Amino acid sequence: MFAKHRTTGYNGYAVQWSPFFEHKLAVATASNFGLVGNGRLHILNVGAGPAGGVINTERVFDTQDGLFDVCWSEVNENQLVTASGDGSIKLWDTTLADFPIQNWHEHQREVFSVNWNLVRKDSFLSASWDNTIKLWSQNSPQSLQTFKGHSHCVYAAMWSPHSPSLFASCSGDHTVKLWDTNSPAPVQTILAHGNEVLTLDWNKYQDHTVVTGSVDHTIKVWDMRRPDRELNCLRGHEYAVRKVKCSPHSGSLVASTSYDMTMRMWDITTGDMIEIHDAHTEFVLGVDFNLYRDREIATCAWDESVHVFTPRCLM
């Protein structure tokens, strides 16, 4: 199955499948490749079974500046948070009006990622080019905590799926840092790559395993207890790796996207690249696995299209 949806006029930055509904997909986009102009959040419904491949827009929300990331709430099935180029973070409810139900503006620069706590589900993180990470509760008008430690843009801050207070971040300063919300300073720092680390994700099946992607074209697999060297290094992408995602259905399957305009899939235990998805015609920035339909993956790219499909390796 392969379906395409055009986000006309808007270049895709991130996709996430809803944790509550198997058919719901959020897409964060920006106009003019995110360089200038506004942004749009798309809520899409993707059919399955006989309706497989049918993608409808449930609704869109427009924003003043480009959107770089989106994450669904883990407690409210209709709510989601966006990260914006103007430094703001907005909470939306798909059943309510056209404007956000909450807006936070503390970051001084672009917010590059937002991520909801998976264990306690009561808070979320934001990572910004202002070098900081902030912790938020949807009920508080101000951030709960600010984490400073990176000396360069923080590209992602992702909660551990196993521990309520642990998260990891990656940055332009070449490092990955492990943090505990109970402490203001990082618990662990890994010099992960020889260049900027643009993305990271936790393995859902092995507590301490983290996967990183970098400008140096490689993907590395780490055991956070052994920060001195990686468990594996996956090569194949021809340009910077923009996003890595560990499958929620398998401890060895990882998907990655890159400026080489492909999405690739890897077996991290063997280090092999098992598939290339070459259908996009611009930089591919977003990828996510459907939590309920274990053969379904979504990608988004600067070619203004969202792909929903079953990769060959999962058929």
Next chain:
Amino acid sequence: LHNDAQFQEFENVFRNAQQQQQGPQHGAGWHAEFAAFEQQHGGLNHTLQPEQIEAFERAFEDAKKVSEWESEFKTENPQGWAEEFAAQESNPVADLENKEALAKTAGLLLESVDPNSNEKFKNSSFMNFMRRLRDQEVAIEGNKLVEQTTPVAASGDWAASFNQQQDKGKGRAGDWSSEFESQQKQQDGGSTWSTEFEKRIEQHIKNREPGGMWSSEFAKQQEGSWAEEFNGVTQAIGGGDWAQQFNNARQETAQDWVQEFNTSNAAEELEQAFQQQHLQNDQNESWVDAYRKNIAHLAQDPSDKEWDALQKDWEKHEASGLGYRATDPRYQQYAFEQNNPYMVADPAKLMDLAARGNLTESILALEAAVQKDPTDAAAWHQLGLRQQENERETMAIAALLKAVEANPKELNAWLALAVSYTNENCRVDAYDSLQSWVENSDLYSGVTKSVQGGQGRSAQERHEYVTGLFLEAARTNPGENLDPDVQIALGVLFNVSEEYEKAVDCFRAALNLRPDDYMLWNKYGATLANSHNTSAAIEAYFNALNINPSYIRARYNLAIACINLGQHREAAEHLLSALSLQNAGDAARGLMVGSSTAGPQPDGGIGGMSQNVWETLKMAMYMLGRSDLAQRCETSRDLDAFRDEFDF
């Protein structure tokens, strides 16, 4: 999860990394190259930009106020005004440099990518976009991409001139890329370029984006530390703050490491930058509170800047929406000035005093009058109008509501309410007020029977219905019997629907019968300005000021119009006059009610306007090349500093 031995190991690894510069060799070389390039070719002009950012921010704010009368309509097309302004700005050098810098950056990105190796890159619209930026076929102005009618070739700019020697725009990227292959040892280096420059483009575009919310200091320092990295100085992991905490928790090995890195300047800069950020946070708090209140659909004071940014978002969806309901409790209560000296005056003389006095005196006299007799609808009505003139919209609404409560047939209080509600974006209430005007009018209440559509509830339907009522009312009094109030109401309605030519006609018709109504002249001028007839707008504002020289709003609008025409000196003089008048007004109020209670007016008032005036003055100073005076607008705000050179 960690121990000191691991940190020791890490420290070693880190030091090795420093020395070896792990990663593509080209990457490191590129950093140094770029830094050198920047220095040779003027860099990206940080010093001027932060001020310009703020100036543009204010300009956008002011763009919204171009059309404001004593009770403001929001400009429907602030972008248009700002673009016009940007096109006419009298500092073409800086603007040109920004565009060149952007074009250079785009060019460098293209150079780093080898499209020949990749079919997709050849056909990529992003790469084509970069090419267009490089060749200045398109550039970023404000918040938009704008086609450049005259792509500028910068002399002395080696990248642009080199590229111009290449085949522009024909997609034969292979030609020039092969020239660069010798510089590129491996394709590996390419990705370093493309990603870092992509970010760089983004960062520098954001730097000059008017909507950017950064403090200028922070932006500067951020750039500083970035540049240092490029020069090969490895940054400490974390600023001083972190180092402090690290110190407390660790032992000697860590201490050594921390000290080594603390000597880098970047740590201090980051520390300062983070502190800046905290200051920003404090200022943002009250906005956040205001925002949360708004979720409950309470109207907010439009002088709140952050609110305005959101407003723009929401106004885009306003086509179907009806704006807000005026349920703010401040509309229900009128907050009287304490220690009002007119409370002991003879009540019979108060209205007379109000008519003769200056704005401050009028307001105090009227407040005394309504406190003595809360059923005096006419006094409440006058008080509402004076508060509109005083830039205190919510007070005006409160007073006007009292007027119609005391007497629903105090007809023009409904009209004044409609104007204030429209400025507060409470459109439903504005339409309701206009409808109430008609229903309470002895002359026109009959038209409600002949006009259809009273049941419609969408904004469009309400608008059409109420406009229909007034059009019908106008028909009953055609030609010489023309009723100026009906025309004013229509002018208001046509402003809301952006039918500015019609609004102009209506106001002009009303002015024929009321040539001394200075607020009407201002409305007329603002409508002309909105329809881009700047010179006519200026004439209208002058008429308003001839009648009432202390009418600050008209003076401010006049300054904006002058800026639109590139007449910065005149604009500055008008702004300085406005500030001077305002100071006099504040002093007068202080004298009358006593300085202990004459604190800053809670609703913004003239004081709130003052911020905008200073910011606009600052921008005008930059346009005149007087950054010294522009600085004063920021710091001492001392009018006397301007007296030597400006006439006011």
